[in-house]
Amino acid sequence: MNPIIVLMNGGLRLDDQPALAAAAAKGAPILPLFVMDDAAHGQWAMGAASRWWLRQSLTSLSQSFEDIGSRLILRTGDTADVADALVAETGASGLYMLRGYSPTARKLEAVLHDLCAMRAIECRRFSGSLLIEPEHIATGGGTPYTVFTPFWRRARELVQTFTPTPAPKRLSAPDTWPESTPLAALKLDPVPAAWAEPIAANWLPGEAGARVMLEKFVAEVMVGYKAGRDIPGTEGTSRLSPYLAHGEISIRRIWHACQKAAALDEGAAGGSEAYLREIGWREFAHHLLYHFPDLPQKNLKAQFDAFPWREGDGAALKEWRQGLTGFPIVDAGMRELWQTGWMHNRVRMIVASFLVKDLLWHWHDGAKWFWDTLVDADLANNTMGWQWVAGCGPDAAPYFRIFNPITQGEKFDPDGAYVRRFVPELAALPDAYIHKPFEAPAEVLRAAGVTLGVTYPKPMVDRKLARERALAALASTRADQVQSLCHTGA
Template sequence: MTSSTARPSGVLLWFREDLRLADNPALNAAVSSGEPVTALYVLDEETRGPRRLGGASRWWLAQSLRSLKADCDRVGLQLAIRVGKSRDVVTKAVEEAGVGRVAWNRRYAEAETKIDAELKDRLRKDGLEVESFNGRLLHEPWEVRSKSGGALKVFSPFWRAATARGEPRAPLPKPTKAKLKAGKALNGNSIDELGLEPTKPDWADGLRETWEPGEAGARKALTTFIDEGLKGYAENRDRPDLPATSRMSPHLRFGEVSPHQLWHAVEQARSEGSASARDVEKFRAELGWREFSYHLLHHFPELATKNLQERFDDFPWPTPDPAHRRAWRKGLTGYPIVDAGMRQLWTTGWIHNRVRMIVASFLIKDLLIDWRDGEDWFWDTLVDADPANNAASWQWIAGSGADAAPYFRVFNPSLQGAKFDPDGTYVRAFVPELEKLSARWIHAPWEASREALEEAGIELGKDYPKPIVDHRAARDRALAAFETLKAKG
């Protein structure tokens, strides 16, 4: 295309991690242009660099795409789903649709940003207009800076700087069929052809029973949280036995809801008197941790593989014990709160945030297994496996990250269980072998009397495992390993 040639009319909207119609800046801009809009999603597992989605995330993506496709149909926007290298697929779609403009919402992992930058440059050289938008975060990762203009490595000053930027914008409306001018429909793959869902074996029954992926599911989950979980959130969010968390994380991960929608939804609840300022601020701080994680990912692209604190590069990780790793993954460690969490993860693809910290601490410090091993397992099994949050949170527990919990803070799983699941309700839900054991013993069954175990129908080592390590000895071993780093200065 030469500069003297009139630009073709039409916009190619490239969906990525923004699988929604409401509050979608790229979609809003495409519709507002008044030009015909053609929609595309690309499953790119060919380009080297981007991290391949784990099994649970792939299952979620399939359901979310089905929901998005149906939503697009309802407003007269036909969504084409294609497989291949993003650069090639998008370029070909531009030619087939005959558009003069391309729009997308930004991504932030290094491999994806590189793809986007190269493609943007390539398309512009071909004479197209290319626009990218922030549809994923309250603030761009590079917009929040320290006083000296650099990256922030501690959450509190980061969040102060972020909130000082002012109230996040209001959510954008969902486009109506009357306002949307449909562009040329493209051929594509069916969702079944993508091979995202497990077949032999099909292990996703628990996910199907637990979740409703898609934008409509996100709206329902948000309504439930506002009505039932936001009040008392600040006090109860650490209790896995209570329905006191939002469970919005997988919907955020796939962009079925935006952080702007969440921010303003809880603010509306506060203004209407159904939630306290303390509860709202605590929830917003959790959105802040997500923002902080993306800030870290932007400034430290190797967040999932490299210690932010370089001194931890010399940490003396022993060769992992395969039996210990297997016991942790299967929820057979002999520590009930750990086992409940790991079984919840395997069954539902999600794990309560407090319990995430407990099971991570157990892997890293009780079993002395490298945090990257746990981060990788979560990446495969979580429906909300997020490139920023997952890595930043594992490094936080390991003590190797930004604003990290000190390595010498070692969670005692029995005490944590007794504190945050005092009646054993959570443990009983996921470790049915212990269902009849009293709350007195349920977080430390090895301390129960023979009579208490017999009454509950439990033989340790047979019906439920004995602890695979002694926590006190494991803690001493972990601290001794940490001392070697301190000795090196």
């Protein structure tokens, strides 16, 4: 029997991997293939933190294939050229893959489809990364959704119960294995290597790590998720995002586990529903990227094209990146990102708002920094997150939301546990000043060992003025809406 090539990009797992399961069901020898094709992704080629993650993930996936009598073939270069060469080399009778939703993935799938047609071999594309395909959901008028709540209401009606497919126990191997490029040739190692050490201490990339995280979440965290998900100082969320971004866990597996737990335990049902709603945001982000493929560059709301954002490198951008803004919750978030490759969702909103509203910096620059430093960098989620915060994206709110980093900190990190962990130079401040050291009396600062401007920066902006400046900037682009800008923060 001629072998079938399974392109593993987008689904680095054996469990509930429909392309792999379908190929295995044929009984043909399987050639699992991963192609590192940086050039195809242009400015969205994988960032440094994701590359570090991918390296560990490929190591783990290779071992998983070895364990079931198979082998992961690594190659670099243009994916279509690589696939074509492998078909020619092995006489493969088919090419199977998971579908993707980014413009690059869609373009590639079309090219691979033509290539298979030319070679007269089978080309099969499988859904397996979303709960609901973007073409299967539309507004009453037949247009894509651009507001989350109605999207999710409809999606919730459409999404069914899934029975995920278990990982194959054994895969048929070809008589001769094609050559695989050494992992080192994929250029995934961070420079300098020491940068990734604290990240490595926080994560276990790969399918087994994903399974552990899911089990822990369902058993310990889900019941309190509704309230806990907003508190960055506690482990109140699933931290499954990097595993989802690399396709190491199936979204249907997660859905299934949550529904099962909710059915067994009434107490968990509220947490499960709240969690599934967040998964819904991921679905929505992919729906948007699919229907508006230029979203990573272009504002969803065109009136923001005239917004006077600052762009490119600059001292203020650098201070934000380094967590040296003088606003503790912002600095804690930016340092969490640098040290762990991840940042809590609530804090992502706060730091993003600070950059685009308080500093008037373009969301593009923030999105690029996140892209390079997040282990869960995901084009759909990252783009939507930044556009949402900037105000130019999908948001039903009629006002221009400006997060106040002080009140946000006091509300969601009331005892300052999060700030104390990532901004240790402020750790000895009392709760009353942990989010506003610049308001602390001199004797309080002295007792806590804090000297503003020396041990910790003074605030880089006057928030009142920054807020007025942001509102004026908005007014300059939306003269008709100035009257409604009276909201003071989320």
